[in-house]
Amino acid sequence: GGDNKEVLEGKSIISIRKGGIGVSLRSKAPILDENNHVIGIVSVGYLKSHIDNLNARTLTQIIGSIVLLLIALFVFSWLLSKNLKRQMFWLEPKEIALLVRQQKALLEAIYEGVIAIDPQLRIITINHAARELLDLHQPAASLLGRPIGDVIQAQPDFFAAAQLGQDTHDEVCRFNHVRVIASRVRIMQEQELQGWVISFRDKNDINTLSSQLSQVKRYADNLRIMRHEQLNWTATLAGLLHMQRYDEAIRYVEAQSEGAQEILDFISQRFSSAALCGLLLGKYSSAREKGIELRFDPACQLRQIPAALNETELMSIVGNLLDNAVEATLHRPAPHDAIELYISDGSDELVIEVADRGTGIAEEIRDTLFEQGVTTKADKSDHGIGLHLVASHVAQAHGSIEVSDNEPHGAIFSIFIPK
Structure with missing residues (x-):
């Protein structure tokens, strides 16, 4: 094959040579006796066309595997993206960021105190009005993650496990010695409880407004009743006078005045x-x-x-x-x-x-x-x-x-x- 010289010198070689049946990749090694004399040659070879076929088949398998992997990754990414979007209510990141900013602004703008807690009764959100009403001087960040029972002492127990199973609205109770009117609403997602939102306002403020409204209503009712009775009284008195029954008219006036005065x-x-x-x-x-x-x-x-x-x-x-x-x-x-x-x-x-x-x-x-x-x-x-x-x-x-x-x-x- 023209490449045996180095082998006869005791070296192993790999070469590409053109033989009688075509170009082949050959490996040759000497056979040595006990005196290290070369007594023969071992030669192993593959036709280059056969190696090319093996390479092509292997490359095809690799490309096919890569294509299948890319398809699987695409499907997985699509499913993951769909699941994430569903959990985020099909909102884009910009829309989510806007909603978060709006929520923060809304919580700080409303007059009522608002606290959100997770299923373990830990605070996840508390606004400025809630801290002010409850006389909490710590910043909101230091209250997050704390058990609600450590921050609010409620009477009656507004956060008892027996009561948390249902929503409640406008319940009169006491938070940290402050009388409030509170509501509690569950946060549900796909029939799973995610926590609660508690909103409350100072009962004294409502009492003041309620008292003023009640006074106006009482005055209006009393005036209406007095007008109605006065019309009846006047009509009766006018009838007695018209019939010239003056003694009965006098007794009627005295009876009415005496009863009202008593x-x-x-x-x-x-x-x-x-x-x-x-x-x-x-x-x-x-x-x-x-x-x-x-x-x-x-x-x-x-x-x-x-x-x-x-x-x-x-x-x-x-x-x-x-x-x-x-x-x-x-x-x-x-x-x-x-x-x-x-x-x-x-x-x-x-x-x-x-x-x-x-x-x-x-x-x-x-x-x-x-x-x-x-x-x-x-x-x-x-x-x-x-x-x-x-x-x-x-x-x-x-x-x-x-x-x-x-x-x-x-x-x-x-x-x-x-x-």
């Missing part, structure tokens, strides 16, 4: 709160206009409102109980029985008792009577709040409520609030 004197002398006196006079006139007598117990007295209860809350309790009693009484056929009211702080607790002889309390709602939204009225949109507020105010004042049946029908609500 109830006014009783209320103003027995109750120290001017706002409560106004409320009771308004409720008395309103009930009278509907054909119901509001009867005050002779032992009524209120010298001082308990420290755990403010004037607005006391008026809310009394007003809602009287409204419920009037509503229940109106469901009975006329003539209507009187509603009896007893308010006294003569012992070591404030006692408020309202008794009516109306329709009573249905058995199906007796156990849930004080839950928000529970009502016997057909139109539930604007009802089911009064007794819930009463129960919330009483619970905040560490008081108790007793409900019993009246005889022969109706209900008695008794409230006890320690001084």
